[in-house]
Amino acid sequence: MPQKSTEAYPYAFTVSYVERVWQHRWRCSDVTFHCLEGALCQQWVQTIREQLTALTSRPKHLLVYINPYGGKQQGERIYEQKVAPLFTLASISTDVIVTEHANHARDHLRTEAELKQYDGVVCVGGDGMFSEMVHGLVSRTQRDNGVDQNSPEEKLVPCTLRIGIIPAGSTDCICYATVGINDPVTSALHIIVGDAQPMDVCSVHHNNTFLRYSVSLLGYGFYGDVLADSERKRWMGPARYDFSGFKTFLTHHYYEGTVSFLPATDILGTPRDKTRCRAGYVLLYKCNLSNNIHNQLCSLVLYPHVWGWRVIRGKFLAINAASMSCACPRSPKGLSPAAHLADGTTDLILVRQCSRFNFLRHLLRHTSKYDQFDMTFVEVHRVRRFRFTPRYCQSDSELDLRENGKRLFSQICRDHPACSCSPAYSSWNCDGEILPHAAIEVGYVTTPYNLLCKYTVHSESIQTHSLFPHFVTLQPCYKMDKIKTHQSTHNTPS
Numbered sequence: 001m002p003q004k005s006t007e008a009y010p011y012a013f014t015v016s017y018v019e020r021v022w023q024h025r026w027r028c029s030d031v032t033f034h035c036l037e038g039a040l041c042q043q044w045v046q047t048i049r050e051q052l053t054a055l056t057s058r059p060k061h062l063l064v065y066i067n068p069y070g071g072k073q074q075g076e077r078i079y080e081q082k083v084a085p086l087f088t089l090a091s092i093s094t095d096v097i098v099t100e101h102a103n104h105a106r107d108h109l110r111t112e113a114e115l116k117q118y119d120g121v122v123c124v125g126g127d128g129m130f131s132e133m134v135h136g137l138v139s140r141t142q143r144d145n146g147v148d149q150n151s152p153e154e155k156l157v158p159c160t161l162r163i164g165i166i167p168a169g170s171t172d173c174i175c176y177a178t179v180g181i182n183d184p185v186t187s188a189l190h191i192i193v194g195d196a197q198p199m200d201v202c203s204v205h206h207n208n209t210f211l212r213y214s215v216s217l218l219g220y221g222f223y224g225d226v227l228a229d230s231e232r233k234r235w236m237g238p239a240r241y242d243f244s245g246f247k248t249f250l251t252h253h254y255y256e257g258t259v260s261f262l263p264a265t266d267i268l269g270t271p272r273d274k275t276r277c278r279a280g281y282v283l284l285y286k287c288n289l290s291n292n293i294h295n296q297l298c299s300l301v302l303y304p305h306v307w308g309w310r311v312i313r314g315k316f317l318a319i320n321a322a323s324m325s326c327a328c329p330r331s332p333k334g335l336s337p338a339a340h341l342a343d344g345t346t347d348l349i350l351v352r353q354c355s356r357f358n359f360l361r362h363l364l365r366h367t368s369k370y371d372q373f374d375m376t377f378v379e380v381h382r383v384r385r386f387r388f389t390p391r392y393c394q395s396d397s398e399l400d401l402r403e404n405g406k407r408l409f410s411q412i413c414r415d416h417p418a419c420s421c422s423p424a425y426s427s428w429n430c431d432g433e434i435l436p437h438a439a440i441e442v443g444y445v446t447t448p449y450n451l452l453c454k455y456t457v458h459s460e461s462i463q464t465h466s467l468f469p470h471f472v473t474l475q476p477c478y479k480m481d482k483i484k485t486h487q488s489t490h491n492t493p494s
């Protein structure tokens with residue numbers, strides 16, 4: 001479009017909008033419109049403002065929690081430099097709390113925060129911070145609705161507030177698996193335009209006592225051991241996972257126990273599908289029958305189909321339950337690439353004892369196009385509930401000591417106390433938090449539809465549009481000879 005001179009079109013206003021750049025990254029751009037008359041300019045500004053106000057899905061007032069110690073300890077800087085200016089531009093007001101200790105955000109949300117005044121809560125941090133928000137909000141909602149959290153049979157009552165994530169952690173798996181990228185600006189823009197995505201929540205119990213909620217990974221064995229070791233190396237920052245991952249790989253411990261699960265039979269799709277979910281939709285694809293048969297043959301089914309439950313006993317290097325893909329920068333396709341965000345199921349992945357070489361092949365397949373489930377010692381089931389019981393009972397005193405972070409001699413193999421073979425127990429990695437209880441029961445995976453949400457949505461079909469039709473904000477009508485900095489594009493409202 002030809003340039004308009006500021007003398008001929010002296011009035012102008014600027015519209016900021018979301019632009020899709022590459023991959024899943026979003027950026028804020030702006031376009032300046034020039035007008036002949038001030039009144040016309042005002043009319044345009046007024047009309048666009050009215051349209052923006054009518055968008056009720058957009059938040060106007062947010063409660064923000066920043067973890068200053070997550071990831072590379074950049075949470076405050078990321079928020080101040082990259083996110084706060086965008087919220088201001090979008091006329092979103094905020095109350096900001098920089099956390100002072102672990103569980104500060106969880107406890108504040110659960111008991112003190114006056115939630116009615118907010119349109120959403122935002123965490124600046126990693127998966128641990130997101131988990132704190134989930135615990136604060138979900139626990140409060142269950143308490144307010146008289147739900148017994150200790151009962152694995154109870155279904156959760158949905159929360160009415162959405163949770164936004166600004167990634168500033170080490171793995172940022174929940175952000176990556178839902179948005180497709182861990183980029184603070186992209187996440188801030190999703191929040192501003194009011195995107196929402198329902199998410200599955202699992203409740204984890206031990207002896208009919210509630211332990212924790214999980215939204216991404218519940219991992220016993222390999223991922224439990226990596227986390228337990230890495231927590232002692234927090235000073236290393238995100239590199240602690242590589243160090244502990246390598247060390248845990250070399251130790252090659254397996255754990256004996258029994259896994260029982262309730263398969264999800266009434267669903268479309270399997271964990272072996274080629275579909276990828278970032279929007280909660282379940283797409284119907286032809287299922288791969290030969291792979292399914294292969295899976296069945298690999299399972300040692302001891303008590304087939306009693307009341308719909310299946311029971312598998314064995315020695316496992318890893319037991320992982322992925323309620324979403326668990327994609328992250330280390331593994332862009334994730335632990336269970338076809339897992340769905342909001343289908344009320346979790347993908348239970350059992351990795352049996354195998355050689356170091358084979359386990360390495362399995363791990364490396366998470367980073368390539370090859371199927372990590374297509375190995376004789378790996379099986380995957382889409383389930384609604386599951387239980388794990390270690391072969392040896394954990395005594396209360398052992399649990400007490402483990403809860404206090406102590407490593408025990410009694411963990412060493414019971415059959416051959418003098419040898420250095422596998423310990424009797426691992427711990428569970430529950431969204432990046434350690435659960436010292438080996439025996440757990442996971443209640444129904446619940447999808448609090450449209451309610452427990454993060455602010456994002458994905459649709460490959462609109463990926464190609466460069467001008468995404470979401471106006472973020474307006475710089476109101478101004479006269480060009482006074483403000484000369486708004487130069488980006490020259491358009492004329494007609």
Ligand SMILES: Nc1ncnc2c1ncn2[C@@H]1O[C@H](COP(=O)(O)OP(=O)(O)OP(=O)(O)O)[C@@H](O)[C@H]1O
Pocket residue numbers: 066067068069070071072098099100101102103104124125126127128129130132168169170171172173432
């Ligand atoms: N002010 C604080 N001081 C110490 N710990 C905190 C504070 N605020 C939050 N935490 C705790 O820090 C832990 C880690 O935080 P976070 O998840 O943000 O980062 P991360 O562990 O580096 O990232 P990721 O979970 O993505 O690997 C969480 O378990 C959280 O409870």
Ligand SMILES: CCCCCCCCCCCCC/C=C/[C@@H](O)[C@H](CO)NC(C)=O
Pocket residue numbers: 126127128170171172173216217223227241245249326328330331334335363364366367429430431432433
């Ligand atoms: C020797 C080669 C190893 C390659 C291994 C690649 C496999 C990576 C799979 C990563 C899955 C991470 C799942 C996310 C878990 C989070 O909940 C948790 C907390 O942030 N992070 C970790 C690392 O436990």
Ligand SMILES: [Ca+2]
Pocket residue numbers: 200322323324339340341342343344345346347
């Ligand atoms: Ca799921």
